[in-house]
Amino acid sequence: MSDTSPDVEISIDDFAKVVLKTARVKAAEPHPDADKLLVLTVEVGPEERTICAGIRQWWQPEELVGKNIIIVANLAPRKLRGVLSQGMLLAVQDGDNVVPLTSMNQVQSGLRVS
Numbered sequence: 001m002s003d004t005s006p007d008v009e010i011s012i013d014d015f016a017k018v019v020l021k022t023a024r025v026k027a028a029e030p031h032p033d034a035d036k037l038l039v040l041t042v043e044v045g046p047e048e049r050t051i052c053a054g055i056r057q058w059w060q061p062e063e064l065v066g067k068n069i070i071i072v073a074n075l076a077p078r079k080l081r082g083v084l085s086q087g088m089l090l091a092v093q094d095g096d097n098v099v100p101l102t103s104m105n106q107v108q109s110g111l112r113v114s
Helices: 012-016
Strands: 020-030 038-044 048-051 070-074 078-080 083-085 091-094 097-100
Touching: 038 070, 048 083, 070 083
Parallel strands: none
Antiparallel strands: 020 038, 020 070, 038 048, 078 083, 091 097
């Protein structure tokens, strides 16, 4: 992860298109064909999704299981090295560490972030 692109202003209409939701990590494992990716199985309300996240060098899979994370829920699905990713985990880079964005309290999965 890097912050190499300049900040670009977007309109509120652009931002309104992004759907952020809470998700609970049910399972996590290393991607079989990508050194930087973890494959997460997440619960988003009643739905279960697979998300590939480029956080493998910072997090062990077992550290993520049970965590409430924030995801981009309406990102078009995309195959990443043969695994269909159905969203994007949000994370912040703090120096040499990358931290997934989580809720401060245990909350229901599938809630819209506002």
